[in-house]
Amino acid sequence: MPEQRLLVVEDDADQRRLVASILRAEGWTVAEAGSVGEALDELARSPVDLVLTDWKLPGRDGLELLAEVRARGTETAFVMMTAYGTIAHAVAAVRAGADDYLVKPFERQALLLAVERTLRQRRLADENRRLAEEVADRDRLVDLVGSAPSMQQLFRRVEKLAGTDATVLLAGESGTGKELAARALHALSRRSGGPFVAVNAAAVPESLLEAEFFGAERGSYTGADRTRKGRFEAAHGGTLFLDEVGELPLPLQPKLLRALQEGAVTRIGATQEIPVDVRIVAATNRDLAAEAAAGRFRQDLYYRLDVVTVVLPPLRERREDVPLLVRHFVGRAERRHGVRVAPFPPPLLRRLVEYAWPGNVRELANVVERLVLLSEGGEVSPDDLPDSLAARPAGDGGFRLPPGGLSWETHERECLRQALDLAGGNRARAARLLDLPYKAFLYRLEKHGLATPGE
Ligand SMILES: Nc1ncnc2c1ncn2[C@@H]1O[C@H](COP(=O)(O)OP(=O)(O)OP(=O)(O)O)[C@@H](O)[C@H]1O
Ligand SMILES: [Mg+2]
Numbered sequence: 052m053p054e055q056r057l058l059v060v061e062d063d064a065d066q067r068r069l070v071a072s073i074l075r076a077e078g079w080t081v082a083e084a085g086s087v088g089e090a091l092d093e094l095a096r097s098p099v100d101l102v103l104t105d106w107k108l109p110g111r112d113g114l115e116l117l118a119e120v121r122a123r124g125t126e127t128a129f130v131m132m133t134a135y136g137t138i139a140h141a142v143a144a145v146r147a148g149a150d151d152y153l154v155k156p157f158e159r160q161a162l163l164l165a166v167e168r169t170l171r172q173r174r175l176a177d178e179n180r181r182l183a184e185e186v187a188d189r190d191r192l193v194d195l196v197g198s199a200p201s202m203q204q205l206f207r208r209v210e211k212l213a214g215t216d217a218t219v220l221l222a223g224e225s226g227t228g229k230e231l232a233a234r235a236l237h238a239l240s241r242r243s244g245g246p247f248v249a250v251n252a253a254a255v256p257e258s259l260l261e262a263e264f265f266g267a268e269r270g271s272y273t274g275a276d277r278t279r280k281g282r283f284e285a286a287h288g289g290t291l292f293l294d295e296v297g298e299l300p301l302p303l304q305p306k307l308l309r310a311l312q313e314g315a316v317t318r319i320g321a322t323q324e325i326p327v328d329v330r331i332v333a334a335t336n337r338d339l340a341a342e343a344a345a346g347r348f349r350q351d352l353y354y355r356l357d358v359v360t361v362v363l364p365p366l367r368e369r370r371e372d373v374p375l376l377v378r379h380f381v382g383r384a385e386r387r388h389g390v391r392v393a394p395f396p397p398p399l400l401r402r403l404v405e406y407a408w409p410g411n412v413r414e415l416a417n418v419v420e421r422l423v424l425l426s427e428g429g430e431v432s433p434d435d436l437p438d439s440l441a442a443r444p445a446g447d448g449g450f451r452l453p454p455g456g457l458s459w460e461t462h463e464r465e466c467l468r469q470a471l472d473l474a475g476g477n478r479a480r481a482a483r484l485l486d487l488p489y490k491a492f493l494y495r496l497e498k499h500g501l502a503t504p505g506e
Contacts, residue, residue: 055170056080056097060090060104060116061132070103073159074166087111091119094127101128101170103153106140114140114147121148128173130165132157193235195228196379199369205232208361213239218311220296220356221334223363226413229334230294232363236332237290245289250282253298260303262319265310271320283316283327291329296356297337297348304349311355331356366408366415367475373404373415380416384423392426399433405483406440407475464499467492471501 057079061067064085071081082099084090086108093099102120106113113131120127131144131152141152150169153161190198192206212219213236221229230249237247255263262272266281283291293299299307310316311331315324333356340357342348366372377395385391395403408414418437425435433441466485474480482492496502 054080055100056082057166058082058084058090058093058099058102058104060084060087060102060108060113062086062105062108070162073162074103077163079166085109087113087116087119090116094120094123099127100173101130101166103130103166104132106131106133106137106144114144117144117147117149126173126177128169130169190375193231193238195231195235196376197369197372198375199364199372201364201369202372205361205363209235210239212236212359212361214241216330218331218333218356218358220339220358220360221332221363222339222360223336224365224411225336226411227363227365228412229336229363230292232361233290233292233294233332233334237292237330240290240330242289242330246286247290247292248282248286249292249294251294252300253295257300257303260300261306264303264307265316266318266321268318268320271318275320278318281316281318283310283329284325286329287327289329291331293331293333293356295335296333297335297339297342299348301347301349304352308349308352308355311352366411370404374400376412376415377403377419380419381423383416384420387420388424390423390426390429392423392429392431395422395431396433399431399436402433402436402440405480407473407480460499463495464501467495467499467501 057074059067059071059074059081061070061083062085067083067085071083074081082093082096084093087110090102090104094102102116104113104116108116117129117131120129129149131141131149132155133140133144133152134155138154141154144152150172151165153165189203190196192209195202195206195209197203197205209232219236221232223229233249234247237243250263252260261267262275262279262281264281264283266279266284267275269275269278293307310327313324314328315326317324339348339353343350343353366376377400381392381395403415403418410417418440421437422431422435426432467481470481470484471478473484478492478496479489482489485492487495493502
């Protein structure tokens with residue numbers, strides 16, 4: 052155990068020396084102070100594990116010392132000594148954050164007991180806080196939150212890749228956290244002191260994209276009234292995030308490829324190349340391999356970007372993360388809007404877990420913020436869920452038998468097929484969509500020869 056340093060604050064020098072010598076005899080390092088001012092000097096000199104102070108001191112009293120100590124954090128244990136008959140002082144001290152009190156006069160044994168117990172409690176509190184922080188750390192990578200195995204694996208991958216300059220392609224549906232992953236790659240890299248520059252190929256008009264990427268000399272095109280740097284140059288020394296790279300128009304793709312290969316850019320209207328040192332992270336919610344195969348994306352650029360692909364899993368494939376993310380977004384909405392809400396009721400949470408989340412984490416974040424904003428008396432209500440998530444309409448769901456009738460067998464088969472589709476092949480969920488017990492659902496799948504799709 053590391054050496055523990057105690058501070059005894061008492062204006063009566065004889066009493067102070069006596070107490071200090073008892074504590075020293077037990078092996079502690081003990082500093083002494085005769086006033087609040089001297090005590091603060093000692094605290095400034097080096098950290099103290101425990102302060103044992105008299106209430107009554109010349110000038111400022113022990114309670115004021117307590118306030119000073121607590122203002123510096125919660126790590127220091129604090130024991131107040133009060134005179135016999137002033138139990139109110141002891142109570143006030145504990146209320147103000149003291150760990151314990153000793154009523155004078157006290158026996159040596161009582162002193163040692165109070166000090167040992169208080170130090171032990173502090174150690175436990177520190178340990179608990181450390182463990183709580185560790186749990187939170189494990190489920191978080193910079194701003195990405197997730198405890199599902201697929202996310203944990205992703206975190207380890209991102210950490211590893213952050214130590215390299217390799218080009219990374221982030222793939223995944225909309226709202227799965229591609230941009231957060233790109234920022235994490237930057238934040239954990241040796242480039243974190245440099246810029247993180249994002250350029251979104253879908254958000255800039257095609258005619259301006261080249262200037263946006265590579266810059267333009269003054270007068271090089273109509274409206275270029277001054278020389279401007281491109282995003283590549285702006286990202287020098289840092290990370291360039293090519294967002295929605297699948298949307299990049301074909302004519303611009305060879306120029307991007309060239310910049311990536313050469314590590315240099317040429318501004319529009321310039322002849323000289325400018326070397327740039329950037330780490331490239333690209334993102335797409337399209338299947339770039341398929342786009343390349345179909346001729347909508349250049350093969351050579353695809354291979355250049357696809358050095359390492361990291362896939363962000365959709366939320367419906369890691370439902371176990373929903374409660375964790377809900378807590379995360381509730382905290383964020385509470386801070387943002389200055390409100391507090393009670394934990395979500397289990398049936399509501401269950402509905403959030405079971406929903407298919409086509410918009411992934413972004414959609415969940417919006418739904419949670421809405422519930423928090425519309426909460427009343429600190430309670431969120433399922434009535435405030437958006438329609439897409441609200442309870443399924445009771446009854447026939449608007450279905451009308453066509454006037455000419457229908458073939459029951461075909462209709463049933465079609466219902467099963469569409470439910471499977473909607474549920475992404477997950478049978479349990481498909482059964483829920485049709486409000487059928489799982490066994491009854493399987494029986495009907497068998498009947499229609501749908502039981503082993505594509506196996
Ligand atoms: N794992 C996560 N933990 C915490 N917040 C997340 C996570 N994933 C996404 N978010 C939040 O969801 C929103 C969307 O994330 P982000 O912009 O990174 O998604 P994206 O994959 O880039 O989406 P798009 O393809 O639509 O651009 C952001 O508000 C982000 O804070
Ligand atoms: Mg994005």
